[in-house]
Amino acid sequence: MKFEYTYTRLNVADYEACKQFYSQVLGFEIAFVDDNDRYVELTTGDTRITLFDRKNLKEFVGQKETLTYDRHYAGIALSFQVANLEEAIAHLQSNGITLVNQPWDFPDRGFISACFRDPDGNLIELQQLLLDTING
Known part of the structure; x- marks a missing residue:
């Protein structure tokens, strides 16, 4: 049996x-959108993320399922690589996004990183690869 990963869906x-x-x-x-069902598929490169309105979950997963939610949930984090972390942070801040933490350096792993949350509270990490590690 083979399981092939297809995308991440955020129930928002x-x-x-x-x-x-x-x-x-x-x-x-936006690759596909159905605003009646409140579902959208978004792509960046080979990555696909879908968003689904959480209010419609009971129809999707059944009436017996319950969904607990905490705006500071960190069980899932989306990670994106950027060429320049400072520029990415400036872009986010110009759009009213606040960082969860100050950027930190992981030289042994070859990147610097910072986190923020999307409008629904999902944790997102940005990573910039360090050239010294790549060339190294």
């Missing part, structure tokens, strides 16, 4: 704000 409370954030702030392309 604020569908419109998250759709705008991923498409306009992060620049993902």
Whole structure:
């Protein structure tokens, strides 16, 4: 049996704000959208993320399922590589996004990193590879 990973779906409370954030702030392309069911597929390179309005989950997973939610949940983090972390942070801040932490350096792993949250509270990490490690 082979399982092939296809995409990550975020079940969000604020569908419109998250759709705008991923498409306009992060620049993902909208590959498919169904605003009636409040579902959108977004792509960047080979990566696909889908957003689904959490209010529709009971229809999707059944009435017996319950969903607990904490805006500071960190069980899942989306990670994105950027060419320049400072520029990425400046872009986010110009769009009203606040960092969760100050950038930190992982020289033994070859990157610097910083985290923020999308409009729904999902944790997102940005990583910039360190050239010394790559060339090294």
